[in-house]
Amino acid sequence: MMEQSLSLTQKQTLKLNTQMIQSLELMTLPLAELQAKIENELLENPTLHADDPPSHISYEEYVKGQIRGESHTDSYSDSSAYGSDLSDSHQAWLEGALSSRETLKEHLMKQLGSTQCSDDVRETASLIISSLDENGFYPSDLDSLLSDRQKEYRDEALTLLHSFDPSGVCARDFRDSLVIQAQNLGLEGDELEVFRRMVYGELDTLRSGKFDEAARRLHVEKEDVEALYGFLKTLTPYPASLYSSGYEHYIEPDLSIKVEDGKLTVKLNSSALPLLSIDKDYEEMAKELAGSRNPSEKETCRYLKKEMQDAGNLIRQVDLRNTTLEKVAKVLALKQKAFFLFGPGYLKPLTLRDVASQIGVHEATVSRITTSKYADTDWGIISLKSLFSSAVRTSGGDEELSKEAVKEMVRKIIEDNTSGKPLSDQKISDMLKEKGISCARRTVNKYRKELNIDSSFERGR
Numbered sequence: 001m002m003e004q005s006l007s008l009t010q011k012q013t014l015k016l017n018t019q020m021i022q023s024l025e026l027m028t029l030p031l032a033e034l035q036a037k038i039e040n041e042l043l044e045n046p047t048l049h050a051d052d053p054p055s056h057i058s059y060e061e062y063v064k065g066q067i068r069g070e071s072h073t074d075s076y077s078d079s080s081a082y083g084s085d086l087s088d089s090h091q092a093w094l095e096g097a098l099s100s101r102e103t104l105k106e107h108l109m110k111q112l113g114s115t116q117c118s119d120d121v122r123e124t125a126s127l128i129i130s131s132l133d134e135n136g137f138y139p140s141d142l143d144s145l146l147s148d149r150q151k152e153y154r155d156e157a158l159t160l161l162h163s164f165d166p167s168g169v170c171a172r173d174f175r176d177s178l179v180i181q182a183q184n185l186g187l188e189g190d191e192l193e194v195f196r197r198m199v200y201g202e203l204d205t206l207r208s209g210k211f212d213e214a215a216r217r218l219h220v221e222k223e224d225v226e227a228l229y230g231f232l233k234t235l236t237p238y239p240a241s242l243y244s245s246g247y248e249h250y251i252e253p254d255l256s257i258k259v260e261d262g263k264l265t266v267k268l269n270s271s272a273l274p275l276l277s278i279d280k281d282y283e284e285m286a287k288e289l290a291g292s293r294n295p296s297e298k299e300t301c302r303y304l305k306k307e308m309q310d311a312g313n314l315i316r317q318v319d320l321r322n323t324t325l326e327k328v329a330k331v332l333a334l335k336q337k338a339f340f341l342f343g344p345g346y347l348k349p350l351t352l353r354d355v356a357s358q359i360g361v362h363e364a365t366v367s368r369i370t371t372s373k374y375a376d377t378d379w380g381i382i383s384l385k386s387l388f389s390s391a392v393r394t395s396g397g398d399e400e401l402s403k404e405a406v407k408e409m410v411r412k413i414i415e416d417n418t419s420g421k422p423l424s425d426q427k428i429s430d431m432l433k434e435k436g437i438s439c440a441r442r443t444v445n446k447y448r449k450e451l452n453i454d455s456s457f458e459r460g461r
Contacts, residue, residue: 025185025234026321027365028167029374031252031272035320036248036276037234041314047282047304048272048311104169104240105129113407113450114389122446124150125157128170134242136169137177165371165385166239172239175199186364194218195228253376254325254384257333257340263338266329268322276315278308324369327359332387339387343379345408345436350388401405406432406439407447414453 005178013040029037035130044049108129112122124146131138131145143151161170167184168177178199187195198206201215206229215222256267282304299357322410335354338346352363359366370384413431419425432439439447 026317027324027368028371029321029401030377031254031269035273038276038318039315042274045307045311047307048069048277048314049277049279051277052274069140093363100386105132108132108161108169108440109162109450111385112161113446114386115160117160118153119442120149120153121157121160124153126162128154128157128161132170132240134240135174135238136166137173139173140172160312163367166382167371168236175203177239178232178235178237181239182231185368187231191228194220196412198225199232204392234445252374253331253381254373256376257329258376258378259341263428264333265328266333268326268329270322273318273322276311278311278315278317282308319320321369324359324361324365325373328366328369328384329375331355331358332384336387343408345405345412347387347389347405347408353387375428407451409435409437410439410444411451411453414448 020291026034026037038050050090064240095215095427105361109126112125112129112311117125119160127145128138128142128160131142133139139145143154146154156169162180163184168181171177171180179196182195197218198214202217202225205214205217206225211229213220215225216227253269254272255269256265258265264407286301286304286308289304292298292301309436332350332355334342335350336348338348352366356366370388377383409432410428412421413428425448426441427450429439429441432444
């Protein structure tokens with residue numbers, strides 16, 4: 001008599017959605033990298049067709065409406081009319097706008113300055129930033145640079161820095177950077193763990209094309225390894241390269257938010273991307289071969305269908321990226337209307353959650369779509385991330401100002417000082433209190449440093 005028995009075996013499986021991965025990737029891509037990706041896809045996929053933008057003209061000409069074709073536009077009217085000559089502070093702000101020579105450390109310090117965290121975490125994060133090499137990696141002996149007190153905040157500071165732009169900086173090495181980028185793009189759980197083991201132990205094997213061997217060691221299916229390796233190739237092992245010293249980088253805005261004819265207008269920079277579609281000739285060829293019994297023609301038909309499916313996915317994901325970016329930009333224009341009309345001193349407190357709730361998406365989506373994205377405004381080219389700011393409550397308690405607005409007030413107090421004697425941080429703090437803003441001396445000191453303004457001693461020399 002045959003005995004029957006039950007046995008349990010444990011097997012790790014992954015359910016990867018390649019369209020989801022592609023969508024997450026495209027959300028975070030800066031415009032220049034998206035252009036490069038599309039160009040690469042056009043070279044590899046014969047069924048993907050692209051029509052050139054309306055004409056090869058500058059973005060400034062595009063913003064002024066000197067091109068033909070459809071543009072995504074939305075206006076927000078105001079009861080008052082605003083001319084092009086906004087104020088003297090307009091020119092001052094333009095002179096201090098984002099520099100093409102901005103270093104990685106400056107870029108990270110700006111983000112740290114606009115992030116809400118404890119003073120201990122801020123101090124530790126600042127020290128880590130100062131220790132980064134040209135690749136954006138911290139030294140192997142990082143702990144030797146930190147005091148015993150700072151070591152307590154090391155992990156919290158690194159977690160904060162790993163959320164900054166560009167994704168993957170402040171890592172131990174390029175492998176650590178790749179894992180951080182994957183996390184920021186939504187990889188988690190078993191998928192993230194397999195990706196981590198793959199990055200740290202199987203890169204040489206995968207470069208040799210030995211996917212079966214890597215899959216056995218990772219205890220997953222070959223198809224999962226191929227999918228994760230394909231995802232890995234969309235990342236960059238050295239994300240700080242854009243900010244390397246000695247090289248200029250030029251920012252092409254993703255959109256424009258400007259006052260035109262007395263109205264605040266949002267326009268996507270759609271002329272920067274080609275108009276994508278599926279080649280009609282290949283569509284017809286696939287239809288003709290669909291009923292063929294010839295093995296060669298059937299194989300050709302399967303190939304064309306796969307390539308057309310990939311092309312369609314890319315077209316939909318690019319459209320989703322642009323649609324989401326446009327929705328977010330419209331909310332930012334409404335929420336920060338005073339900033340766009342009057343300048344940085346009028347920036348209001350705003351969180352990712354505030355914007356996400358307006359358009360019905362998760363705040364992580366808003367974070368991704370605003371990463372490395374820039375807007376051309378009447379106050380210069382600005383990062384969309386800079387429009388988010390924590391709140392500073394006034395002494396009355398009924399009104400809140402953004403941290404950036406208070407920093408601008410500190411700048412203005414220093415610039416408008418005509419006493420002939422530099423103002424101390426305590427004096428600035430007292431002057432802010434007279435305006436109903438509670439801002440301690442050490443907070444003024446922190447804001448002044450973030451504004452790159454010397455101390456009263458240095459200014460008086």
